Amino acid sequence: MQILLAFFLLGMVVGTFAAFTATSVVASLLPLFFAFAGGTAIAFAGQVDSVAQKRASTAIAGLSLGCLVGVYSGVWVSAHKLLTPPEARAAATASGSTYLREFSMEPAEFIDQQKRSGAMSVDEAYDKLLELHRHRR
Numbered sequence: 001m002q003i004l005l006a007f008f009l010l011g012m013v014v015g016t017f018a019a020f021t022a023t024s025v026v027a028s029l030l031p032l033f034f035a036f037a038g039g040t041a042i043a044f045a046g047q048v049d050s051v052a053q054k055r056a057s058t059a060i061a062g063l064s065l066g067c068l069v070g071v072y073s074g075v076w077v078s079a080h081k082l083l084t085p086p087e088a089r090a091a092a093t094a095s096g097s098t099y100l101r102e103f104s105m106e107p108a109e110f111i112d113q114q115k116r117s118g119a120m121s122v123d124e125a126y127d128k129l130l131e132l133h134r135h136r137r
Helices: 002-020 024-045 050-079 086-095 106-117 122-136
Strands: none
Touching: 002 024, 002 050, 024 050, 106 122
16 A cells, blocks of 8 residues: 555656646656556566555555646646635736746747847847736736
8 A cells, every 4th residue: 555655646746747838848757757657567576476466566656646636636726726825816817827837948048049149239129028028917
């Protein structure tokens, strides 16, 4: 039972991080994580007795279930803005914005490219970034 609980909690952590992260890093690391865990289990499956196989399958099931619960709970918390202060939550809910994939760095990167190429001064870049920040609130 301790193995199931330990792997379930590990799955919750992985799933929650996957749900709260909007970067492409998670999209590539999560399948690698499961491929590593599954590949390791398959590699040693023939070398252990049935009791150890049962423990390993219980651990993998706990990890998978924990990841599912973590992803769904993380998405639910993000969608309902439960980590946002109540006064800001009402304004954000009224505007219809969500945390899920809403933030894009493209405008900020464009401003940075203009500044680096010399087409924009530091003060102009600062003003543009400040305006961008105020617009996203």
